[in-house]
Amino acid sequence: MSTFESPLIPGLDPGELSGWLVVIEGTDGVGRTTHIDRLRTRLERLGYAVAETGLSRSDLASRGIRRAKQGNTLGSNAFNLFYATDFADRLERQIIPALRAGFVMLTDRYTYSLIARAIVRGADPDWIKRVYAVAPRPDAVYYLRIDVRELVPRVLSQGGFDYWESGMDLHPGEDMYDGFIKYQTALLKQFDALADQYGFEVIDASPDVRKVFQKLRAGIARVLSGEPHETLFSIPRPKLVAEAAEATAPPEAGKVIAVVDKEKTQTHAGAGKTAAGDEIK
Numbered sequence: 001m002s003t004f005e006s007p008l009i010p011g012l013d014p015g016e017l018s019g020w021l022v023v024i025e026g027t028d029g030v031g032r033t034t035h036i037d038r039l040r041t042r043l044e045r046l047g048y049a050v051a052e053t054g055l056s057r058s059d060l061a062s063r064g065i066r067r068a069k070q071g072n073t074l075g076s077n078a079f080n081l082f083y084a085t086d087f088a089d090r091l092e093r094q095i096i097p098a099l100r101a102g103f104v105m106l107t108d109r110y111t112y113s114l115i116a117r118a119i120v121r122g123a124d125p126d127w128i129k130r131v132y133a134v135a136p137r138p139d140a141v142y143y144l145r146i147d148v149r150e151l152v153p154r155v156l157s158q159g160g161f162d163y164w165e166s167g168m169d170l171h172p173g174e175d176m177y178d179g180f181i182k183y184q185t186a187l188l189k190q191f192d193a194l195a196d197q198y199g200f201e202v203i204d205a206s207p208d209v210r211k212v213f214q215k216l217r218a219g220i221a222r223v224l225s226g227e228p229h230e231t232l233f234s235i236p237r238p239k240l241v242a243e244a245a246e247a248t249a250p251p252e253a254g255k256v257i258a259v260v261d262k263e264k265t266q267t268h269a270g271a272g273k274t275a276a277g278d279e280i281k
Helices: 032-045 062-070 076-100 111-120 125-131 148-157 176-198 209-225 242-248
Strands: 020-025 050-054 104-108 140-145 201-204
Touching (some): 020 209, 032 050, 032 104, 032 209, 076 125, 201 209
């Protein structure tokens, strides 16, 4: 069962939330959506009720975000607040109702992506923490990690570089490839800091989809059965365009703050099997 940071949402009793909140994090093109689709299919076959959400999927803000980004003129503060509005609407209308109903809520990126992107764009870490202080703490966060150089071919095969995912709004230069390398390197630095500080389960996303999915499936089986958190492996420390990362990240980028906790509740102990006794593995 997910819990909340103070201040609580008015009128909400955390004890009502009987579902699981599972987050898949990582940079653009790393395979989050593919794995969420597979996990949903797997869990539903085993009898779990599953819901999913992700960035820019709120009824309130999603269309506005898409229109604002089309002109490539959205300022950093407006960018951050637009996505915060999107998250708040999804929290109220999608995430909390699913958790209250006992669903497994699969989330394609969460507040960590929003915090990392905001810090890279120069936001004050303390301020962005307060913006998302109301977010539920996930039952598990799986960070799909891949080197920037390995990420480039994947992004190209999926249609090429995106203006915003290349950090071109930060004016790194005229070349979108260079912008992508700088921006994604800076994001990786923030994600690594989050993973170190808050104990994400880090999964190497370099192998083929099948091998990555096996690790995800095993991790979620532990969560639904109430087993303790287990870090899959330590975060690698490659020197990926270190100069670019330093140039792109603001001076206080190391002070990443996110809403997460490694404490586990006992509410779902023994719940890793379906009514028929089938294990998730």
